Amino acid sequence: AQSVAQPEDQVNVAEGNPLTVKCTYSVSGNPYLFWYVQYPNRGLQFLLKYITGDNLVKGSYGFEAEFNKSQTSFHLKKPSALVSDSALYFCAVRDIDDYKLSFGAGTTVTVRA
Amino acid sequence: GAGVSQSPSNKVTEKGKDVELRCDPISGHTALYWYRQRLGQGLEFLIYFQGNSAPDKSGLPSDRFSAERTGESVSTLTIQRTQQEDSAVYLCASSSRQGTTEAFFGQGTRLTVV
Numbered sequence: 001a002q003s004v005a006q007p008e009d010q011v012n013v014a015e016g017n018p019l020t021v022k023c024t025y026s027v028s029g030n031p032y033l034f035w036y037v038q039y040p041n042r043g044l045q046f047l048l049k050y051i052t053g054d055n056l057v058k059g060s061y062g063f064e065a066e067f068n069k070s071q072t073s074f075h076l077k078k079p080s081a082l083v084s085d086s087a088l089y090f091c092a093v094r095d096i097d098d099y100k101l102s103f104g105a106g107t108t109v110t111v112r113a
Numbered sequence: 114g115a116g117v118s119q120s121p122s123n124k125v126t127e128k129g130k131d132v133e134l135r136c137d138p139i140s141g142h143t144a145l146y147w148y149r150q151r152l153g154q155g156l157e158f159l160i161y162f163q164g165n166s167a168p169d170k171s172g173l174p175s176d177r178f179s180a181e182r183t184g185e186s187v188s189t190l191t192i193q194r195t196q197q198e199d200s201a202v203y204l205c206a207s208s209s210r211q212g213t214t215e216a217f218f219g220q221g222t223r224l225t226v227v
Binding site for chain 2: 034036042043044045046049090092098099100101102103104105106
């Protein structure tokens with residue numbers, strides 16, 4: 001069985017401050033990990049992924065995430081948030097031996113000017 | 114095609130009617146996924162296909178829901194005897210045979226049961 005937990009329903013930050021969105025996962029084998037963003041009335045857009053290699057991965061729009069195997073976490077980060085980063089963020093996991101892709105419940109990020 | 118295409122984009126149906134939602138994945142993508150997203154909520158896994166077979170149907174909410182895929186291409190999600198609780202956006206995604214790529218999502222079908 002596999003699952004994803006996003007412990008925070010909402011994250012509020014001021015523009016220019018660092019942004020962190022938390023994600024922990026559970027898989028039976030080794031994970032592939034993904035972050036997606038959903039803007040209002042829009043589809044899901046891919047941000048970044050961890051497949052193998054360097055634990056720090058960089059993605060679109062200045063976002064990055066760090067894979068921590070011992071803590072089974074894959075937190076999303078941005079050093080300096082923008083108002084335009086306000087959206088719904090989803091973490092997702094796959095076991096490398098399976099195609100099933102499971103999503104967390106999502107975290108709503110609000111960046112205030 | 115250039116991306117995942119879903120049709121219709123919007124569907125309003127009367128309670129008790131059957132509906133069919135269609136997904137055209139990116140050409141050559143082996144895996145195809147269906148999710149349901151209720152207003153303001155997360156993604157609820159429904160079913161996924163590897164090729165034309167569905168290894169995991171555990172997410173289908175009831176026996177009123179079924180899905181099929183043919184030719185490792187088009188997939189259809191069918192909801193029989195629709196209920197108001199079925200109202201949601203139904204999202205389809207596909208990913209490549211290699212499996213290391215991300216899943217690409219369609220724009221969804223917004224289903225409203227009145």
